[in-house]
Amino acid sequence: MKQKYWVPAIERANSIIELIANNSxxxxxxxxxxxxxxxxxxMYSLLNTLETIGWIKKDKNELYKLGAKLGSYxxxxxxxxxxxxxxxxxxxxxxxxxxxHIQLGRLIGGEVFYLAREEGNSPARLVTDPGMRYPAxxxxxxxxxxxxxxxxxxxxxxxxxxFEKKTENTIENVDELWEQLxxxxxxxxxxxxxxGAIGFCCVAAPIYNKEKQITAGISFTMLENxxxxxxxxxxxxxxxxxxxxxxxxxxx
Numbered sequence: 001m002k003q004k005y006w007v008p009a010i011e012r013a014n015s016i017i018e019l020i021a022n023n024s025x026x027x028x029x030x031x032x033x034x035x036x037x038x039x040x041x042x043m044y045s046l047l048n049t050l051e052t053i054g055w056i057k058k059d060k061n062e063l064y065k066l067g068a069k070l071g072s073y074x075x076x077x078x079x080x081x082x083x084x085x086x087x088x089x090x091x092x093x094x095x096x097x098x099x100x101h102i103q104l105g106r107l108i109g110g111e112v113f114y115l116a117r118e119e120g121n122s123p124a125r126l127v128t129d130p131g132m133r134y135p136a137x138x139x140x141x142x143x144x145x146x147x148x149x150x151x152x153x154x155x156x157x158x159x160x161x162x163f164e165k166k167t168e169n170t171i172e173n174v175d176e177l178w179e180q181l182x183x184x185x186x187x188x189x190x191x192x193x194x195x196g197a198i199g200f201c202c203v204a205a206p207i208y209n210k211e212k213q214i215t216a217g218i219s220f221t222m223l224e225n226x227x228x229x230x231x232x233x234x235x236x237x238x239x240x241x242x243x244x245x246x247x248x249x250x251x252x
Contacts, residue, residue: 106215143190
């Protein structure tokens with residue numbers, strides 16, 4: 001059902017742009033006309049207008065692709081993208097499903113800098129708060145963000161190679177970390193069970209930007225007794241949330 005103040009011409013223009021975007025330099029006027037069921041006369045007017053204002057471009061073979069003007073709009077959108085606002089909004093949807101705390105963090109050197117947290121109804125008091133730093137090797141978020149580096153780069157980050165243990169479960173050195181990172185790259189997520197703090201378990205997934213670089217990580221954190229029940233659900237939701245935040249930031 002159309003909204004009260006609907007403009008059909010804009011809807012048709014949007015359909016044209018979407019079709020061209022998904023079939024760059026593959027469609028002529030006649031192809032667009034047939035696929036969208038818009039008569040050739042109307043399609044000509046729409047295409048001519050879109051081309052004149054720079055939203056689409058026609059090549060020498062009369063095939064259409066997106067124009068530079070849309071590219072500039074895209075850049076403007078992503079430059080204003082605020083991951084904290086997006087996290088606050090999107091994380092609540094996952095919390096509605098799992099009802100545990102979610103954290104957002106970035107890597108600074110060999111440490112995670114915690115940017116934000118959205119809380120479920122769990123009474124658990126986390127050892128990390130927004131604004132804090134924590135060793136990345138003892139954090140699910142930290143490890144997930146570290147997957148972007150190769151072994152030599154890890155050595156540069158941790159030249160001492162040995163780690164200060166936060167609990168008896170904390171990994172001891174770069175080689176152990178590297179093995180975990182290789183597995184995390186394959187899985188697309190990583191779990192951490194009482195490595196950062198006794199009694200707490202986490203699962204984290206990466207957030208990518210439009211350049212396909214990992215810029216941050218997010219994690220569910222919960223008590224060990226709850227982890228046994230919710231691990232699979234939390235893993236599914238944190239991956240879903242990470243993909244949504246990545247898409248919001250331009251990752252494809």
